[in-house]
Amino acid sequence: MGNITDDEWKKLRERLSRSAFRSRFHLGGKEREYALGKGREEIERHADSFIRARLAPGNIPNDGKQTPMKGHPVFIAEHATGTCCRSCLGKWHSIEKERALTEGEIEYITSVIMRFLDEEVFKA
Numbered sequence: 001m002g003n004i005t006d007d008e009w010k011k012l013r014e015r016l017s018r019s020a021f022r023s024r025f026h027l028g029g030k031e032r033e034y035a036l037g038k039g040r041e042e043i044e045r046h047a048d049s050f051i052r053a054r055l056a057p058g059n060i061p062n063d064g065k066q067t068p069m070k071g072h073p074v075f076i077a078e079h080a081t082g083t084c085c086r087s088c089l090g091k092w093h094s095i096e097k098e099r100a101l102t103e104g105e106i107e108y109i110t111s112v113i114m115r116f117l118d119e120e121v122f123k124a
């Protein structure tokens with residue numbers, strides 16, 4: 001894996017748009033302001049560190065509950081893109097559970113989150 005391509009993002013976005021649950025996640029005013037205040041690079045660093053802390057380990061006792069529903073633009077992006085927990089990574093991105101994520105997978109997930117945030121705020 002590695003950065004998601006334009007074509008893969010198009011297909012993924014199309015699949016996500018058919019899920020009522022995923023489609024309801026959008027940045028609110030506060031999250032948008034926060035994202036713009038920090039800037040794209042800083043937000044990308046936050047995404048990388050959240051993924052490493054909350055998704056990358058092979059064993060996550062609270063899997064499915066590790067990503068809050070609001071409070072940080074990256075959390076919203078994770079729910080919107082099916083990258084919020086290892087079960088969703090399995091279902092939406094075919095990344096299997098019960099093993100540590102690879103560096104390539106971390107890069108891929110970060111790029112998916114940033115695609116969403118680009119459309120919501122940075123390149124909107």
Ligand SMILES: [Zn+2]
Pocket residue numbers: 064082083084085086087088089
């Ligand atoms: Zn999930």
